[in-house]
Amino acid sequence: MSDTLALYIHIPFCETRCPYCDFNTYAGIEDLIPQYVDALAEELRLWGEALAQPDVATVFFGGGTPSYLHPKHIQHLMETARASFLLMPGAEVTLESNPGDITPDRVQSWRSAGINRVSTGVQSLDDALLQLLGRRHTAAEAVQAYRCARAEGFDNINLDLMFGLPGQTLAQWQDTLSRVLELRPEHLSMYCLTLEEGTPLWAWVRSGKVQEPDGDLAADMYLLAQEMAASAGYQHYEISNWALPGREARHNLAYWRSRQYLGVGPGAHSYLDGWRFAVVKSPRAYIRRIAACANLSCGEWMPETLRKRGLLESADAVNAQTLMGEHMMMGLRLAEGVSDAAFRARFGVGQAEQYSLQIRELSEIGLLQWEDGCLKLTSQGKLLGNEVFQRFVA
Numbered sequence: 001m002s003d004t005l006a007l008y009i010h011i012p013f014c015e016t017r018c019p020y021c022d023f024n025t026y027a028g029i030e031d032l033i034p035q036y037v038d039a040l041a042e043e044l045r046l047w048g049e050a051l052a053q054p055d056v057a058t059v060f061f062g063g064g065t066p067s068y069l070h071p072k073h074i075q076h077l078m079e080t081a082r083a084s085f086l087l088m089p090g091a092e093v094t095l096e097s098n099p100g101d102i103t104p105d106r107v108q109s110w111r112s113a114g115i116n117r118v119s120t121g122v123q124s125l126d127d128a129l130l131q132l133l134g135r136r137h138t139a140a141e142a143v144q145a146y147r148c149a150r151a152e153g154f155d156n157i158n159l160d161l162m163f164g165l166p167g168q169t170l171a172q173w174q175d176t177l178s179r180v181l182e183l184r185p186e187h188l189s190m191y192c193l194t195l196e197e198g199t200p201l202w203a204w205v206r207s208g209k210v211q212e213p214d215g216d217l218a219a220d221m222y223l224l225a226q227e228m229a230a231s232a233g234y235q236h237y238e239i240s241n242w243a244l245p246g247r248e249a250r251h252n253l254a255y256w257r258s259r260q261y262l263g264v265g266p267g268a269h270s271y272l273d274g275w276r277f278a279v280v281k282s283p284r285a286y287i288r289r290i291a292a293c294a295n296l297s298c299g300e301w302m303p304e305t306l307r308k309r310g311l312l313e314s315a316d317a318v319n320a321q322t323l324m325g326e327h328m329m330m331g332l333r334l335a336e337g338v339s340d341a342a343f344r345a346r347f348g349v350g351q352a353e354q355y356s357l358q359i360r361e362l363s364e365i366g367l368l369q370w371e372d373g374c375l376k377l378t379s380q381g382k383l384l385g386n387e388v389f390q391r392f393v394a
């Protein structure tokens with residue numbers, strides 16, 4: 001391994017399922033948690049051995065709802081991660097949480113386990129919209145949870161918000177934004193709701209039970225978020241992410257900058273040594289297959305072998321063409337854009353040569369621009385990001 005690693009640890013449990021969510025997470029299988037945590041610890045240990053204890057710059061507990069686990073499980077996973085990898089000094093260690101799980105005792109336990117950044121799914125500060133989203137907290141509880149995390153010592157907090165919700169007005173969004181900005185979290189992730197096919201919310205909208213979100217209004221909400229966050233001193237460093245200076249999410253930057261990452265747990269994805277691979281999604285199958293793979297030697301602990309043994313549902317060696325497309329797609333999400341020098345150093349060819357047609361056409365319609373040797377989205381391009389990205393991937 002030539003690079004430091006970003007380590008993602010998946011926790012596929014939630015107290016209840018939110019009707020808009022299509023993540024790989026489950027409610028009602030809490031009896032699996034102890035065996036699951038043991039399997040996850042085993043996977044961490046095996047990867048640490050196979051990769052000869054690589055340097056890890058960031059750890060991210062995502063889900064699902066990692067804060068739903070008993071803190072002793074987080075402690076155990078952190079101890080295993082520390083014993084299996086070289087956690088670099090100052091490594092960013094994030095835990096995703098639901099507001100209802102944030103209590104002084106839990107926060108203290110997370111901090112003593114080594115968590116130094118907490119990310120909380122607030123989504124909205126409007127109680128009616130929170131109810132529509134099936135969230136288990138009220139606006140007041142979300143604010144209280146934030147204050148608790150701060151009072152108990154977290155100095156790096158992200159809040160997740162959603163806009164473009166069914167029936168949401170611009171005034172409601174403005175109210176949520178101004179109250180959240182007053183709290184001064186170090187980081188804000190703000191995503192437009194996507195109606196994922198097959199989710200209850202998607203079905204409710206299709207059947208007319210819930211109003212279809214208005215795309216033009218969602219675009220106005222995005223512009224309002226940009227304006228208000230900028231006035232409050234936040235830097236819009238990625239299409240859907242804002243940070244106070246120096247507080248960008250280092251773990252996510254590793255994805256956007258096409259660095260290597262290892263994901264453990266069901267459904268987790270990795271990009272490592274030229275391979276992309278994804279773990280089987282079912283937590284029960286995952287537990288069984290970790291046990292079946294545990295006797296493999298270090299040398300056999302390779303994507304292709306793990307796929308044959310059923311632990312991975314896919315494992316593909318990535319070719320240069322695909323890597324170039326991904327480099328463009330991920331890098332263009334960032335305000336810094338894609339540096340031509342870095343692209344050339346990685347692939348031996350410039351962006352303008354490799355993608356001359358795409359860049360010319362997208363620049364002509366005002367979605368892309370060159371600035372200081374970097375290719376970037378324009379303001380209009382940020383609104384139509386997906387249309388730009390799909391031009392770079394096969």
Ligand code: SF4
Nearest residue numbers: 014017018021063064
């Ligand atoms: S809490 Fe998060 S991960 Fe769990 S169901 Fe809701 S949105 Fe999905």
